[in-house]
Amino acid sequence: MDTKISDEAIDWFSRLGSGRASSEDHQRFEAWRRQSPIHAKAYADVEKFWASLDGPALRVYQQKNPAVSSKTTGSVAVRRVTRERWLFGGLALAAAWLAVFYLPGMLRFWSSDYSTQWGEKREIVLADHSLMMLNTHTAVSIDFSSERRKVSLTEGEAYFEVARDLSRPFIVETAYGVVQVTGTMFNVYAQEKRMTVTVSEGRVRVSPTGGAQGHTVELTAGQQVAGDGNGIGRIIETDARQSSAWREGLLVFTMRPLAEVVDELNRYFPGRIIIADPRIGQRIVSGAFDLTRPQEVLEAIEKTLDLTSLTLADNLILLYYPALQFAAQ
Structure with missing residues (x-):
C-alpha cells in the first residue's frame, strides 16, 4: 500500500x-x-x-x-x-x-572515541596494530597505557583481531563482563541487559564486571558465553562464523524467536520495529539475510510468517497479525 x-x-x-x-x-x-x-x-x-x-x-x-x-x-x-x-x-x-x-x-555515543551510525560498519587499526571492526550503532572508548590495552564497549558489537603482546593484556570491558586476552580473534556484543562473547581463534578469559557475582571462564575457538546482572553463564559450543557474519554483510538466524530477530533488526533500522501483538513474538525464524537491505529482511519475514506492518511517523514500524486473523483468533 x-x-x-x-x-x-x-x-x-x-x-x-x-x-x-x-x-x-x-x-x-x-x-x-x-x-x-x-x-x-x-x-x-x-x-x-x-x-x-x-x-x-x-x-x-x-x-x-x-x-x-x-x-x-x-x-x-x-x-x-x-x-x-x-x-x-x-x-x-x-x-x-x-x-x-x-x-x-x-x-x-557523544562521549565515545569511536562510533558507528545505524547500518554503518567501521574498521579501525588501533595504536598497537590490533584490528577492531565496529558493527552498526556501536560506541567504544580506548584507554591504552604501558601496562594494559583497554577498550570500553558501551553499546553495540565489535570484532577484534588482537596483536600479540604478553606484557600488555588486551581488555574489553562491558557493563556485564570483562574480556581479557593477549592475542586472539573474538566478537563481543553488548546489549542493554547482557553481553555475549564468541571466540573465533585463540583463547580468551571472561569475568564479571566489578563486584558482580559469578566466576571467570576461559573460552577457546568455537565457544561462546553470555554475562548479565547475575554473572557469567555457562560455556556453549557455537558456530563463530555465524556470530560474526555481520562482517560479511549477513544476518543469520537459526531457529530464533521473532522477538529476538526483531531486536537484531532494530540495530540496522534508523527507526524502531515494535511487535504489537505478543502472540507472534515466539514464532520461529531461520534464514540468512542481506544487511544492506534491512527493509527487504522485514518484508521477507512478513511474507514467511503471514504478518503485516504499519509505518508510523516514518521510522516507527508496528508488526502484527492482519486484522482478519485478529477476528478469527
Whole structure:
C-alpha cells in the first residue's frame, strides 16, 4: 500500500479522534475515504490495528509510567496513550519515540572515541596494530597505557583481531563482563541487559564486571558465553562464523524467536520495529539475510510468517497479525 495513503489515514484517525473535529472535517474525511477502495482499506486497517493494541498499549504505557498501577484497566491506559500518541499526530509520536529510544543512547555515543551510525560498519587499526571492526550503532572508548590495552564497549558489537603482546593484556570491558586476552580473534556484543562473547581463534578469559557475582571462564575457538546482572553463564559450543557474519554483510538466524530477530533488526533500522501483538513474538525464524537491505529482511519475514506492518511517523514500524486473523483468533 502507498505510504502516503497510510500516512493520510493515520492523520485522519488522529484528527477525528481528537474531539475537536468539525463537521467540515468529517465531510472532507468521507470524501477522502471514497476516493478509492485503497483509501477505505487504509483507514480500516488503522482502526482495526488500534483496536488490537489494548493489552500491548497498557504494558508499554506502564513501562514508561511506573506510577500507573498494574490494576489500571486497559481501556483507561489506551485512552491515555491514544491522547498522547494520536492527538497531535505523527509529529508528536516521532518526538516521543526520539525521547524514549534515541536520546539516552546518544549520550553514550557523544562521549565515545569511536562510533558507528545505524547500518554503518567501521574498521579501525588501533595504536598497537590490533584490528577492531565496529558493527552498526556501536560506541567504544580506548584507554591504552604501558601496562594494559583497554577498550570500553558501551553499546553495540565489535570484532577484534588482537596483536600479540604478553606484557600488555588486551581488555574489553562491558557493563556485564570483562574480556581479557593477549592475542586472539573474538566478537563481543553488548546489549542493554547482557553481553555475549564468541571466540573465533585463540583463547580468551571472561569475568564479571566489578563486584558482580559469578566466576571467570576461559573460552577457546568455537565457544561462546553470555554475562548479565547475575554473572557469567555457562560455556556453549557455537558456530563463530555465524556470530560474526555481520562482517560479511549477513544476518543469520537459526531457529530464533521473532522477538529476538526483531531486536537484531532494530540495530540496522534508523527507526524502531515494535511487535504489537505478543502472540507472534515466539514464532520461529531461520534464514540468512542481506544487511544492506534491512527493509527487504522485514518484508521477507512478513511474507514467511503471514504478518503485516504499519509505518508510523516514518521510522516507527508496528508488526502484527492482519486484522482478519485478529477476528478469527
